[in-house]
Amino acid sequence: MSQYIKDFPILDxxxxxxxxxxxxxxxxSQKPFKVIEAVETYYKTMNSNVHRGVHTLGSRATDAYEGAREKVRRFINAGSTQEIIFNRGTTTGLNLVASSYARENLKEGDEILISPSEHHSNLIPWQQVAKVTGATLKYFELEPDGTLDLNKAKAAITDRTKLVAIAQVSNVLGTVFPVKELAGWVHAKGGVIVIDAAQSVPHMKVDVQDLDCDFLAFSGHKMVGPTGIGVLYGKEALLNAMEPIEFGGEMISTVGLYDSDWKELPWKFEGGTPIIAGAVGLGAAVDYLESIxxxxxxxxDRHLVAYAMERMGExxxxxxxxPRKDRTGMVTFNLDTVHPHDLATVLDAEGIAIRAGHHCCQPLMRWLEVTATARASFYLYNNESDIDRLVAGLKKAKEYFGNVFR
Incomplete structure (x- = not known):
């Protein structure tokens, strides 16, 4: 995959x-030339609002924006472009489901079931739904390696389980959770499943019809696309039954003095001027990923994770x-008594950028019995030599802090 590094100007x-x-x-993620150029071309040649003007620039912009929607539909195998809602990112998509679907459909006695490994964006919305509706928030039990035992997970889904929300890939542990199996079990009990796909859509083939998920959210910026653009997929019947939570221009059909009607999907959830350039860039990102x-x-990605765990284990x-297997995208770790922020600072001095902190997963940090961790996360532009540099940096950090604390 080293041939793709040249596509990313920031890495040079x-x-x-x-x-x-x-x-x-x-x-x-970093952005390839093709994504950067697509956004630049939009602003240089077609910058205009969409769905409104009949002039040439407006038509070009609308075609590019809706063309990007079709690319995303194909990329995740949604049944219709009506099921593709553009928004600001995973957080916005999950909050839309919580506010528009869950608050209206859940009640006291119902149960929301999530994992303790969830990113705050897929945890706090459900806390708020529980407070407003009287539903009970419950948690799957994680195994010691951060996976789910299928028998325990199935048993946790009961007739009271009306909503399961879970990441397909943990943003800390790299665990690939069995969301397809969970979807089948929750549907058998009459509930719905919401998938946080921020860490999965960029790294693996995701087919929403095969998963049979009800909602799935992801962000463009983690899949070589621009920041500020994301996608909520939802089954058409569910989205049709939901009310928008933002009101204004473009999402309306008719407006009277005292009442209004909404446009059809997907536009009833895209009030105001949408993130046009971001969508165009996301479409280019889809093209780029599909070309590989x-x-x-x-x-x-899985090879790099295995290689990193082997080298770091030395x-x-x-x-x-x-888990030691069936994981992707990242290795999260700590080094002796060195605080992750100190470690990240030492590595930065070597030109190595990693993450340090709680990764928006404070409950998971408490489950791990740590205050913070370091995280090295990989993508298509990384290779084994990057990991070798990381290991060399860790050795240097060990030597430095070992001398400091002698």
């Missing part, structure tokens, strides 16, 4: 006198979290 630079090694794609192949990217004092 030095940081603190060293060639940049970017290992923070779990937070945001999601199966190829998936295999590459070092004394390194604690790694999450």
């Amino acid at each position: 630079q030095q940081v603190n006198g060293n060639p940049l090694i970017y290992l923070d794609s779990g937070a945001t 192949g999601m199966d190829t990217i998936d295999a590459h 070092l004394e004092g390194v604690s790694m979290y999450g």
